[in-house]
Every structure is written in C-alpha cells, then in structure tokens.
Amino acid sequence: MNHTSIARQAPASGTETLVADLLAFIAQPDATDDAFNALALRLFAHQFQHNVPFQRFCQQRGRTPRTVKSWADIPAVPINAFKDLTLSCVPPERCERVFMTSGTTRGDVKGRHYHPHLQVYDLSMTRNFDQRFMAGRDRVRMGILFPDEQLMPNSSLAHYLALALHDFGTPGSRYYLDANGLQLDALCATLAEVQASGEPLALLGASYSFVHLMDALQARGLQFKLPAGSRLLDTGGFKGQSREMDMDAFYDQLAATFGLPRSACINMYGMTELSTQFYDDGNAVLPAVKSGPHWIRSRLLDPLSGLEVPTGERGILAHCDLGNFNSVTTILTEDVGVAVAGGFLLLGRAQGAQAKGCSLAVDDFLRAAQSGAAA
Numbered sequence: 001m002n003h004t005s006i007a008r009q010a011p012a013s014g015t016e017t018l019v020a021d022l023l024a025f026i027a028q029p030d031a032t033d034d035a036f037n038a039l040a041l042r043l044f045a046h047q048f049q050h051n052v053p054f055q056r057f058c059q060q061r062g063r064t065p066r067t068v069k070s071w072a073d074i075p076a077v078p079i080n081a082f083k084d085l086t087l088s089c090v091p092p093e094r095c096e097r098v099f100m101t102s103g104t105t106r107g108d109v110k111g112r113h114y115h116p117h118l119q120v121y122d123l124s125m126t127r128n129f130d131q132r133f134m135a136g137r138d139r140v141r142m143g144i145l146f147p148d149e150q151l152m153p154n155s156s157l158a159h160y161l162a163l164a165l166h167d168f169g170t171p172g173s174r175y176y177l178d179a180n181g182l183q184l185d186a187l188c189a190t191l192a193e194v195q196a197s198g199e200p201l202a203l204l205g206a207s208y209s210f211v212h213l214m215d216a217l218q219a220r221g222l223q224f225k226l227p228a229g230s231r232l233l234d235t236g237g238f239k240g241q242s243r244e245m246d247m248d249a250f251y252d253q254l255a256a257t258f259g260l261p262r263s264a265c266i267n268m269y270g271m272t273e274l275s276t277q278f279y280d281d282g283n284a285v286l287p288a289v290k291s292g293p294h295w296i297r298s299r300l301l302d303p304l305s306g307l308e309v310p311t312g313e314r315g316i317l318a319h320c321d322l323g324n325f326n327s328v329t330t331i332l333t334e335d336v337g338v339a340v341a342g343g344f345l346l347l348g349r350a351q352g353a354q355a356k357g358c359s360l361a362v363d364d365f366l367r368a369a370q371s372g373a374a375a
Contacts, residue, residue, distance in 0.1 A: 015089075015325070018046060019120065022295075022325055026123050031294040039322055040071035043329050050089035053081075053369035054328050060368040061306075072299060076306065076318040076332035078362040079273045082111030085369055087327045090116050095326075099156035101272045113156070113272050116326055121275045124323040125163050128293045132279040133202075133233060133266055134168060140229070142173035143190060145205025145213060151179060156272045157236065161204055172199075177209060184216050191224045191258075200229035203258070207234040207250070207267075211243060214257050225259030232258065235268040251283045269346060273331050275323030278343075291343030295322040300339055303332060303350070303357035314338050316350060316358060334358045 025031060025039055045065040048055050054077065058064060061075050068074055077087065082101070086092055092114050101111035115121055134140070144161050152158040165173050176187040194201045203210075210232070217223070232254055238244050245253075251262045263282035269290050270277035276296045280288035292298070299308050300315030309315035317337040320330045336354060337344040350358050 015046070015116075018042060019325060022120055022322060023123055025322065026120070026127055026293075026295050028294075036294065036297065036322070037071050040074065040320060040329060041065070041068065043322060043325055044068055044071075044074050046325075047089060047328055051087060051328065053085045053087060056371055057365050057368040060371070071297060071320050071329075072308075074320060074330045076301065076330045077328045078303075078332045078358060078365050079111065079271065079334065080358075080362045081365050081369070082113060082273050082327075083109050084366055086112070086114070088114035089326050090114070097159070098154055099159070099272045100154040111272055113327060115275075118159075120323050120325055121159075122163060124276045124293075124295065125160055126167050128277060128279070129164060129168065131293070133164075133231065133268075135229075135231070137200075137229070139168055139170045140200055140202045140231075141194065142169040143187060143201060143203045144173075144175045145177050145182070145203060145209035146175075147177055147179075148175055156270075157206065160270070160277070164204060177205070182209075182212060182216065184213075187213070188217075188220075188222065191226070194227060194230075195224050198227045200227050200231075202231045202233065204233040206236045208236070208238045210234050210254060211238065211245060211250070214253055215243075217257055223257055223259065230258070230260055230264065232260065232265045233268055234265070235270060247283075247286055251286070271333070273324075273327075274319060274321050275325075276319075276321045287345040287347065289340055289343045290346055292319075296320065298337075298339075298344055300337055300344070301332065303354060303361045306332075306361075311339065314347060314354075316354060317344065317346075332358070332361060 022039065048058055048065055057077065058075050063073065063075050081087065088095065092098065094116060095114040096117050097115045099113045099115065142165050144165055146161050147158060149158045149162050176183045251265050254265050255262050261284065263284045265283045267280050267283060267288065268277050276292055278290040278292045280290050282288065297320045299318045301307065301318045302309055303316045314336055317333045317335045318330060319333065322329060334350045336347040336350055338347060
C-alpha cells in the first residue's frame with residue numbers, strides 16, 4: 001500500500017546512508033533476527049559517537065561498539081533522562097520537530113524527543129498502523145477525539161493522529177475536539193448518520209477523551225450501534241484528565257455505548273520517547289497481548305541491575321526501537337510487563353521496589369552522563 005506521509009524532508013547531513021537503510025528495513029515485510037541485530041549495532045555505534053551523554057553512560061557500563069555484540073547488550077536509557085538531558089545526535093536547533101511529554105509525573109518538567117526530520121517516524125507509524133489497525137481496508141471514515149497539531153505542535157499523539165487521518169481517512173473524516181472542547185453535537189450527528197447509512201467509522205483518541213465522550217452521551221441518554229467494520233482506538237490511559245476507570249469497565253462501557261464487540265476496541269501502547277507503537281488485537285480479554293513490528297524488540301529487566309528477569313517473571317519493559325535513530329535506540333520504561341507468546345502483557349506502572357529501582361536507574365544514568373568522562 002503506497003500511502004504518502006504528511007511530512008517529508010531530506011535526512012540530516014552525515015546520516016543519509018543509515019537513514020536510507022533504516023527506511024528500507026521498515027518498508028520490508030519482515031526481518032530476521034540477524035538483520036535486526038546488524039542494524040541495531042550500526043545505530044548504537046552512531047549514537048555512541050554523536051550522543052555525548054549516552055556515550056558517557058555506556059562507557060561507565062563498559063559498553064562500547066567494540067564490546068556490544070547484540071542489540072540486547074545496548075544499555076537501556078531510563079525514559080526520565082529525556083527530561084533532564086538533551087539526547088540527540090544533532091544539535092536541537094537542527095531538528096524539524098520536538099515531541100514533548102505531558103509532564104504528568106514531574107509537574108511542568110517535560111521530556112523532549114528530538115527529530116531532525118519525520119521520515120522515519122512517519123513510515124514507522126503508517127506501516128504499523130496499516131497492518132495492525134486498518135484490518136485490510138485502504139481507508140475508513142475517521143473521527144479524531146484529540147486536538148490537532150496546530151493546537152498541540154509538540155505532541156507526538158497529535159502528529160500520530162494527523163497521520164492516521166491524512167493517510168487512512170476518507171474525505172468525511174474530521175476532528176471532533178478543538179480549542180472549545182468536544183464538538184458533541186457534530187459528533188452525535190455523525191454517529192447517527194453512519195448508524196443509518198451502514199458506513200464503518202473509526203473513532204481514535206486518548207483514553208480520557210473516550211471517558212468524557214461516554215459521560216456526555218450518557219447524560220443525553222444516547223447509545224449507538226456502529227456498523228460492522230467500525231473500530232475504536234484508545235491510548236494513553238486517563239492521566240488525571242478524566243475520572244479513573246477499571247479497564248474492564250472501560251471496555252464494557254465502550255462496547256455498550258457504540259454497539260461494538262470489545263474485540264473491535266484496540267489499544268495502542270506508545271510513548272513520546274519511542275518512534276514506534278505497540279498494538280493489541282482487541283480487548284475481549286484483559287490484559288490483552290501487545291506486540292510491535294519487526295523494527296522494535298522488547299525485554300523485561302530488573303531496573304537496578306539492567307539484567308533480564310527469568311522467563312515468566314514480571315519486569316520493567318525495555319524497548320529497542322530502531323526508529324529512534326537520532327536519540328537512543330533502547331529505553332527503559334516505568335511500565336511493568338510479563339513476556340507471553342506473541343508479545344507481552346502490560347500490567348501497569350511500577351510500584352514499590354520496582355518504582356524505586358527505576359528512580360535509582362535514572363540517578364545512575366544522570367551521574368554517568370554528566371560526569372567528566374571523555375566524549
């Protein structure tokens with residue numbers, strides 16, 4: 001499928017071959033473990049050379065391009081380091097876009113992910129979205145429950161949803177959330193229209209946007225039965241932007257409100273610090289198995305030692321995302337998971353000793369990155 005992304009710009013000087021090979025790798029239908037490993041090691045060498053804070057951290061760990069032989073040996077950078085340091089292989093002023101975190105964990109302190117251009121991010125998003133959400137369709141009518149890029153220019157989710165609408169939406173697709181809030185009357189009109197016409201509709205947005213929408217519809221005594229082929233995509237959790245909900249109750253209410261099976265309710269797991277997203281195949285059963293495309297791999301780690309936990313045990317998710325060509329390929333999240341056949345189960349945020357371990361991992365990274373080690 002030849003979708004045209006909304007952002008195109010020549011790669012930054014000095015990385016043209018690497019970026020071209022990365023784009024070709026993403027574009028191919030699959031990849032062997034050896035091919036993934038070879039490209040991960042090239043990216044590691046590039047980032048070790050050009051990303052000084054990362055280089056210092058690796059040196060303290062005794063990890064260099066000479067000693068690292070596998071993608072799994074690349075040191076994982078804690079995501080909170082993106083709030084304290086500039087993790088970029090090129091000067092920030094040369095970057096086309098800076099995506100910023102929501103700042104929910106440390107007030108106004110936001111993590112920053114620098115993108116010299118959006119070629120890689122956009123191809124990663126569109127290839128993966130096509131395979132995991134579109135379910136064989138070329139285009140579908142879309143309703144976006146999130147502000148656009150003009151209102152939120154530093155939001156990776158705003159850009160992600162703009163790509164979805166541009167590359168996969170029909171001409172009737174539109175946003176239903178703007179500076180004045182949820183455009184409920186317009187959305188209700190669309191829901192009634194497609195219910196009558198039989199045209200499938202995809203609603204996409206933050207999880208908390210769906211909570212606000214369901215509450216508003218309930219206040220009006222409204223429910224709909226969307227046509228076969230309709231799908232919902234939520235992401236990001238509630239983040240204090242709406243009432244908290246048990247996830248089983250959330251998907252039950254989504255199914256009841258829109259007349260769809262829970263298997264048509266897809267959750268996307270992504271973050272500002274990544275350039276690639278994970279999806280499940282619906283939420284008929286929780287927790288649903290999350291998985292990613294061939295250019296991202298995940299491990300479950302003990303946050304203090306950085307070592308993998310034994311098979312079947314809970315650990316902190318670490319992702320090696322080849323789409324992160326300009327920052328660091330490998331990040332340590334603060335999310336607990338467990339490996340299962342076909343992917344992993346996402347079990348929530350780290351608590352207790354695991355949360356403390358994540359915090360200490362951040363401290364360890366910052367001490368190393370800000371040290372006087374040779375650049």
